Amino acid sequence: EDQVTQSPEALRLQEGESSSLNCSYTVSGLRGLFWYRQDPGKGPEFLFTLYSAGEEKEKERLKATLTKKESFLHITAPKPEDSATYLCAVQSTPPGKLIFGQGTTLQVKP
Amino acid sequence: EAQVTQNPRYLITVTGKKLTVTCSQNMNHEYMSWYRQDPGLGLRQIYYSMNVEVTDKGDVPEGYKVSRKEKRNFPLILESPSPNQTSLYFCASSPRTSGGAGETQYFGPGTRLLVL
Numbered sequence A: 001e002d003q004v005t006q007s008p009e010a011l012r013l014q015e016g017e018s019s020s021l022n023c024s025y026t027v028s029g030l031r032g033l034f035w036y037r038q039d040p041g042k043g044p045e046f047l048f049t050l051y052s053a054g055e056e057k058e059k060e061r062l063k064a065t066l067t068k069k070e071s072f073l074h075i076t077a078p079k080p081e082d083s084a085t086y087l088c089a090v091q092s093t094p095p096g097k098l099i100f101g102q103g104t105t106l107q108v109k110p
Numbered sequence B: 001e002a003q004v005t006q007n008p009r010y011l012i013t014v015t016g017k018k019l020t021v022t023c024s025q026n027m028n029h030e031y032m033s034w035y036r037q038d039p040g041l042g043l044r045q046i047y048y049s050m051n052v053e054v055t056d057k058g059d060v061p062e063g064y065k066v067s068r069k070e071k072r073n074f075p076l077i078l079e080s081p082s083p084n085q086t087s088l089y090f091c092a093s094s095p096r097t098s099g100g101a102g103e104t105q106y107f108g109p110g111t112r113l114l115v116l
Helices: none
Strands: A003-007 A010-014 A019-026 A032-038 A045-050 A056-059 A062-066 A070-075 A084-091 A098-100 A104-109 B004-007 B010-013 B019-025 B031-038 B042-051 B054-057 B076-078 B087-094 B111-115
Touching: A003 A084, A003 A098, A010 A019, A019 A032, A019 A084, A032 A070, A045 A056, A045 A062, A070 A084, A084 B042, A098 B042, B004 B087, B010 B019, B019 B031, B019 B087, B019 B111
Parallel strands: A010 A104, B010 B111
Antiparallel strands: A003 A019, A019 A070, A032 A045, A032 A084, A056 A062, A062 A070, A084 A098, A084 A104, B004 B019, B019 B076, B031 B042, B031 B087, B042 B054, B087 B111
Protein backbone atom coordinates (compact mmCIF):
# COMPACT_ATOMS: atom_id res chain seq x y z
CA GLU A 1 0.00 0.00 0.00
CA ASP A 2 1.29 3.44 -0.95
CA GLN A 3 2.17 5.56 2.05
CA VAL A 4 3.55 9.03 2.80
CA THR A 5 4.91 10.05 6.21
CA GLN A 6 6.05 13.54 7.12
CA SER A 7 8.22 14.52 10.06
CA PRO A 8 8.30 16.30 12.35
CA GLU A 9 4.61 17.02 12.91
CA ALA A 10 5.47 20.48 14.21
CA LEU A 11 8.60 22.59 14.11
CA ARG A 12 9.38 25.86 15.85
CA LEU A 13 12.30 27.92 14.61
CA GLN A 14 13.76 31.28 15.38
CA GLU A 15 13.98 33.67 12.47
CA GLY A 16 17.17 32.86 10.58
CA GLU A 17 17.49 29.34 11.99
CA SER A 18 17.72 26.95 9.03
CA SER A 19 16.18 23.47 9.16
CA SER A 20 14.71 20.64 7.07
CA LEU A 21 11.35 18.93 6.79
CA ASN A 22 11.20 15.26 5.84
CA CYS A 23 8.78 13.35 3.61
CA SER A 24 9.26 9.57 3.47
CA TYR A 25 7.30 7.59 0.93
CA THR A 26 6.54 4.03 -0.07
CA VAL A 27 4.97 3.71 -3.50
CA SER A 28 4.91 1.06 -6.19
CA GLY A 29 6.07 3.42 -8.91
CA LEU A 30 6.71 7.09 -8.30
CA ARG A 31 5.34 9.40 -10.99
CA GLY A 32 5.96 12.57 -9.04
CA LEU A 33 6.44 14.06 -5.58
CA PHE A 34 4.89 17.43 -4.78
CA TRP A 35 5.28 20.00 -2.04
CA TYR A 36 2.50 22.39 -1.05
CA ARG A 37 2.17 25.19 1.47
CA GLN A 38 -1.08 25.68 3.37
CA ASP A 39 -1.96 28.75 5.39
CA PRO A 40 -4.65 28.52 8.08
CA GLY A 41 -8.16 28.54 6.61
CA LYS A 42 -6.93 28.34 3.02
CA GLY A 43 -6.42 25.74 0.35
CA PRO A 44 -2.94 24.33 -0.29
CA GLU A 45 -0.66 26.26 -2.63
CA PHE A 46 1.66 24.39 -4.98
CA LEU A 47 5.41 24.83 -4.40
CA PHE A 48 7.48 22.16 -6.18
CA THR A 49 7.39 19.01 -8.28
CA LEU A 50 10.19 16.43 -8.19
CA TYR A 51 10.21 13.48 -10.58
CA SER A 52 13.45 11.56 -10.12
CA ALA A 53 16.06 10.83 -7.46
CA GLY A 54 18.74 13.50 -7.36
CA GLU A 55 16.47 16.25 -8.58
CA GLU A 56 16.43 19.56 -6.74
CA LYS A 57 14.18 22.62 -6.98
CA GLU A 58 14.57 26.03 -5.34
CA LYS A 59 12.32 28.96 -4.65
CA GLU A 60 13.47 31.85 -2.49
CA ARG A 61 14.37 30.35 0.92
CA LEU A 62 13.03 26.89 0.06
CA LYS A 63 14.85 24.01 -1.57
CA ALA A 64 13.34 20.60 -2.23
CA THR A 65 15.38 17.46 -2.84
CA LEU A 66 14.46 13.88 -3.70
CA THR A 67 15.99 10.45 -3.09
CA LYS A 68 14.53 7.02 -3.81
CA LYS A 69 12.88 6.87 -0.40
CA GLU A 70 12.38 10.42 0.80
CA SER A 71 12.26 14.09 0.05
CA PHE A 72 13.50 17.02 2.07
CA LEU A 73 12.28 20.58 2.14
CA HIS A 74 15.17 22.73 3.31
CA ILE A 75 14.35 26.15 4.69
CA THR A 76 17.28 28.55 4.78
CA ALA A 77 17.19 31.58 7.08
CA PRO A 78 13.40 31.42 7.52
CA LYS A 79 11.25 34.46 8.16
CA PRO A 80 8.00 34.67 10.13
CA GLU A 81 6.05 34.76 6.85
CA ASP A 82 7.29 31.23 6.15
CA SER A 83 5.08 30.00 8.99
CA ALA A 84 2.56 27.57 7.52
CA THR A 85 1.79 23.88 7.17
CA TYR A 86 3.88 22.17 4.51
CA LEU A 87 2.34 19.19 2.75
CA CYS A 88 4.01 16.49 0.73
CA ALA A 89 2.13 14.36 -1.81
CA VAL A 90 3.07 11.52 -4.13
CA GLN A 91 1.57 10.26 -7.33
CA SER A 92 2.04 6.69 -8.46
CA THR A 93 -0.50 4.57 -10.29
CA PRO A 94 -3.18 5.15 -11.41
CA PRO A 95 -1.88 8.54 -12.59
CA GLY A 96 -4.68 10.62 -11.17
CA LYS A 97 -4.43 9.34 -7.63
CA LEU A 98 -2.57 11.48 -5.10
CA ILE A 99 -1.56 10.53 -1.57
CA PHE A 100 -0.75 13.27 0.92
CA GLY A 101 1.27 13.15 4.08
CA GLN A 102 -0.15 14.61 7.26
CA GLY A 103 1.94 17.75 7.00
CA THR A 104 4.50 19.62 9.06
CA THR A 105 3.36 22.79 10.80
CA LEU A 106 6.18 25.31 10.85
CA GLN A 107 6.26 28.30 13.16
CA VAL A 108 9.00 30.88 12.73
CA LYS A 109 9.36 33.33 15.58
CA PRO A 110 10.87 36.79 15.08
CA GLU B 1 -8.62 35.85 -12.53
CA ALA B 2 -7.72 32.15 -12.68
CA GLN B 3 -9.45 30.40 -9.84
CA VAL B 4 -11.30 27.43 -8.42
CA THR B 5 -14.55 28.33 -6.71
CA GLN B 6 -16.56 26.24 -4.27
CA ASN B 7 -20.05 26.75 -2.94
CA PRO B 8 -21.19 26.87 -0.29
CA ARG B 9 -18.21 27.83 1.87
CA TYR B 10 -19.96 26.77 5.06
CA LEU B 11 -22.81 24.33 5.50
CA ILE B 12 -24.64 22.88 8.48
CA THR B 13 -27.02 20.06 7.69
CA VAL B 14 -28.70 17.06 9.29
CA THR B 15 -28.13 13.37 8.82
CA GLY B 16 -29.70 12.00 5.68
CA LYS B 17 -30.46 15.26 3.91
CA LYS B 18 -28.95 15.14 0.43
CA LEU B 19 -26.54 17.93 -0.43
CA THR B 20 -24.30 19.04 -3.27
CA VAL B 21 -21.10 21.04 -3.04
CA THR B 22 -20.29 22.73 -6.32
CA CYS B 23 -16.82 23.22 -7.76
CA SER B 24 -15.98 25.26 -10.81
CA GLN B 25 -12.70 26.25 -12.48
CA ASN B 26 -12.12 28.84 -15.19
CA MET B 27 -8.70 27.61 -16.40
CA ASN B 28 -9.84 24.94 -18.87
CA HIS B 29 -8.10 22.29 -16.77
CA GLU B 30 -8.58 18.65 -17.64
CA TYR B 31 -7.93 17.23 -14.17
CA MET B 32 -10.12 17.89 -11.14
CA SER B 33 -10.21 16.31 -7.72
CA TRP B 34 -11.99 16.38 -4.38
CA TYR B 35 -10.29 16.05 -0.99
CA ARG B 36 -11.34 16.07 2.61
CA GLN B 37 -9.10 17.34 5.37
CA ASP B 38 -9.46 16.16 8.95
CA PRO B 39 -7.26 16.87 12.00
CA GLY B 40 -4.64 14.16 12.42
CA LEU B 41 -5.56 12.49 9.11
CA GLY B 42 -4.34 15.09 6.68
CA LEU B 43 -5.66 15.57 3.19
CA ARG B 44 -7.34 12.51 1.65
CA GLN B 45 -8.53 12.15 -1.92
CA ILE B 46 -12.20 11.32 -2.41
CA TYR B 47 -12.66 11.23 -6.19
CA TYR B 48 -10.82 12.58 -9.17
CA SER B 49 -11.56 13.16 -12.84
CA MET B 50 -9.01 12.99 -15.62
CA ASN B 51 -11.39 14.60 -18.11
CA VAL B 52 -15.07 15.03 -18.99
CA GLU B 53 -17.08 11.87 -18.25
CA VAL B 54 -14.01 10.19 -16.71
CA THR B 55 -14.04 9.81 -12.93
CA ASP B 56 -12.33 7.45 -10.52
CA LYS B 57 -12.16 6.70 -6.83
CA GLY B 58 -9.56 8.09 -4.50
CA ASP B 59 -8.78 6.72 -1.06
CA VAL B 60 -12.06 7.58 0.68
CA PRO B 61 -14.94 7.46 -1.84
CA GLU B 62 -17.56 5.79 0.39
CA GLY B 63 -20.65 7.95 0.86
CA TYR B 64 -19.82 10.33 -1.98
CA LYS B 65 -20.72 10.67 -5.64
CA VAL B 66 -19.33 12.88 -8.36
CA SER B 67 -20.05 13.70 -11.97
CA ARG B 68 -18.10 15.47 -14.70
CA LYS B 69 -20.48 16.49 -17.44
CA GLU B 70 -18.66 19.70 -18.29
CA LYS B 71 -14.98 20.46 -18.19
CA ARG B 72 -15.30 23.36 -15.76
CA ASN B 73 -17.61 21.76 -13.16
CA PHE B 74 -17.07 18.87 -10.77
CA PRO B 75 -19.80 18.70 -8.11
CA LEU B 76 -19.52 16.53 -5.00
CA ILE B 77 -22.77 14.87 -3.92
CA LEU B 78 -23.54 13.48 -0.50
CA GLU B 79 -26.77 11.55 -0.97
CA SER B 80 -27.27 10.65 2.69
CA PRO B 81 -24.78 12.59 4.81
CA SER B 82 -23.67 11.19 8.15
CA PRO B 83 -21.82 12.85 11.04
CA ASN B 84 -18.55 11.15 10.05
CA GLN B 85 -18.62 13.23 6.87
CA THR B 86 -18.19 16.40 8.91
CA SER B 87 -15.00 17.80 7.48
CA LEU B 88 -13.25 20.50 5.47
CA TYR B 89 -13.57 19.78 1.75
CA PHE B 90 -11.30 21.05 -1.00
CA CYS B 91 -11.73 20.92 -4.73
CA ALA B 92 -8.68 21.24 -6.98
CA SER B 93 -7.83 21.36 -10.66
CA SER B 94 -4.72 20.91 -12.74
CA PRO B 95 -3.81 21.21 -16.40
CA ARG B 96 -1.85 17.96 -16.25
CA THR B 97 -3.19 14.43 -16.32
CA SER B 98 -0.74 11.56 -16.67
CA GLY B 99 2.40 11.81 -14.62
CA GLY B 100 1.78 15.24 -13.22
CA ALA B 101 -1.70 15.67 -11.85
CA GLY B 102 -0.25 17.05 -8.64
CA GLU B 103 1.82 19.66 -10.40
CA THR B 104 0.47 23.16 -10.40
CA GLN B 105 -2.71 21.90 -8.80
CA TYR B 106 -4.91 24.85 -7.89
CA PHE B 107 -7.08 24.44 -4.81
CA GLY B 108 -10.38 26.09 -4.03
CA PRO B 109 -10.98 27.97 -0.76
CA GLY B 110 -12.62 25.01 0.95
CA THR B 111 -16.11 24.10 2.19
CA ARG B 112 -16.58 23.49 5.88
CA LEU B 113 -19.37 20.95 6.41
CA LEU B 114 -21.02 20.04 9.68
CA VAL B 115 -23.45 17.12 9.70
CA LEU B 116 -25.61 16.91 12.82
